[in-house]
Amino acid sequence: MSKQTVLVIDDERDIRELLTITLGRMELDVDAVGSVSEARNALANRRYDLCFTDMRLPDGSGQEIIELISATYPDMPVAMITAYGNVDAAVNALKAGAFDFVSKPVDIHLLRRLVKTALRLSEERRAESGNKAAPGADRLIGESPVMVEVRSKIAKLARNQAPVYIGGESGVGKELVARLIHELGPRASGTFVPVNCGAIPSELMESEFFGHRKGSFTGAHADKEGLFQAAHGGTLFLDEVAELPLHMQVKLLRAIQEKAVRPIGGRDEVPVDVRILSATHKNLAALVEQGQFRQDLFYRINVIELRVPPLRERRGDVPRLADFILRQLAVESGGAPGTLKPDALAALEAYQFPGNVRELENILERAMAMCEGDTIEADDLMLPQRTSLPTDASPATAGGMPVPNAATPAGPPAPRNPASDGSLEDYITNIERDTIIKALEESRYNKTATAKKLGITFRALRYKLKKLGID
Incomplete structure (x- = not known):
């Protein structure tokens, strides 16, 4: 098996010799040059697995080398050698496509770790070349x-x-x-x-x-x-x-x-x-x-x-995301995946989702607990009501909720809403928990009878018990 190859570019002979000896002891084949022009010739005539380049070179800069490698040899990691404490140069190198950087004087232990990581990356890049599968597509859902x-x-x-x-x-x-x-x-x-x-x-x-x-301090035993x-x-x-x-x-x-x-x-x-x-x-x-x-x-x-x-900038991904979440919930509950009726899907696609994907997960989890069977209707979603009238809504209602008519005098103040002391979701969850516990007690903890009393399926009750942490 042929040795892996490394190109070292530095105009200081001591640095070239140090890296050549150190990398040679790691059984790597090293070429060392001292200028940009020599580096270009070396890169044109041999394939390398890794490159180190100094920042300042007699006929140019290491930044040129990094940009050249990023554009022409994208499978090759390149690391910048910088003066101690020169953070700006290191940051610019990383932005240009450098894999990492090492500071002078070179720490041999850090250098060896960097080399091992970089060579592993080089192998993975070449192994994956030609693989067109989008990374993370199985978890980062969406084709927008x-x-x-x-x-x-x-x-x-x-x-x-x-x-x-x-x-x-x-x-x-x-x-x-x-x-x-x-x-x-x-x-x-x-x-x-x-x-x-x-x-x-x-x-x-x-x-x-x-x-x-x-x-070192009280309690540090x-x-x-x-x-x-x-x-x-x-x-x-x-x-x-x-x-x-x-x-x-x-x-x-x-x-x-x-x-x-x-x-x-x-x-x-x-x-x-x-x-x-x-x-x-x-x-x-x-x-x-x-x-x-x-x-x-x-x-x-x-x-x-x-x-x-945010989710509102990729509304076309909502159906795919919802399907994925419902399947995940089914795995957790041991039941069949839920399905969204057209009106429910339309409601989700029109919703703003201030809480984004996490909010969508919570909405669907709650809907699965509230729906009949495995079919979710728009009302099961319990989406927060809109604060302004939609263009196609009648003046009497907005989102299914009555709204005051401008011509009608305001009535007495509305009774205080207990949910105003906390989130609406917590308020609803507490009501749901109390209702289920009361039904369990009245049914002498017979879950089949409890589900019937609540008007839900046994599977839905089992899901709710797990979700609410009720033993």
Whole structure:
């Protein structure tokens, strides 16, 4: 079996010799050159599995090499060699298509890990060339133009190690996108560690992210690894990154730049090999302008931005999504998949979905519990009523609900709605739970009799019991 090949481009002889010796010990075949022109000749005459290029070269820049390889040899990962602390150059290299970057002086251990990851990616790219299946099509449902574009970007982003910022409203599926970027890339065999930055108390954040040593503070009874160490060799997904307090943003920036963390109470830094993906439903750029999010961290995690569109921008995907969700619910409940009647499907396609795909899942789950048999009608969806009259509605009703006539004097104030103290969904769920428990008690916990009393099928009752957590 022939050796894998690496091209090293650097005008410093010491760096060329160091990389040649190090990579040679990894049983790789190395060619080392010192200029852009020599690199172009080498690339034209031999196929390489990996390339390292310095940023500054006598007759050009490493950026030229990266752009050339990205355009002409897309299956070849290329890594930039940068001066220590030159974050701007590293970010520009990643945007141009670089797989990753290493800083001078070169850390041999980090270099070896990078090489192994890059070569694994190179093999996967060549193995998958010719495979036209859209990545993630089995989970990222939809054939609308915007979703086809999202899947295409995911495939490209999976090929490198650039930090990716995933933007989009709540419920659009940002974590699913992050998982696909991880699973389709060379880190798929590593761990995907998702963390909700808004769910960690501020005083525990440093310990959660970087770990601690035994005895470093009250309650530290043993060493504990942090999220960075847990994601070593894999991907760390920072969900709701906008919720990080400013003091933690500083520490996170250092960990990302240095590729190392120092546990609380520890003397030495621990190297970590982690790809950073982040997301939030907030406008991160606006928070930077307001001084609530550090600009340097924003630029570091937002090397490449991927926007996930809201459901209202891809209404044509609603029928396919609904069918997929109903089939998933059927698997969970052990019953037959539900079907949407035309009026129900039309209602879903016309709805705005402020909660996006997550809201669609909740609506269909509730509808399956409320419908007769396996057929869902528009009323079973219990969609929130429109606040303005549709053009084709009669003046007396809107969405099936009576509305005041402008010529009719307003009556006495409406009675206070108990649902105003919480969400409508919680209010309805509580009523449903109380009704079922009362029917169970009256039927002496005979489920068949309870279903008959409630006017629903036995399967629907079983589904509701599981959904509501009623034993």
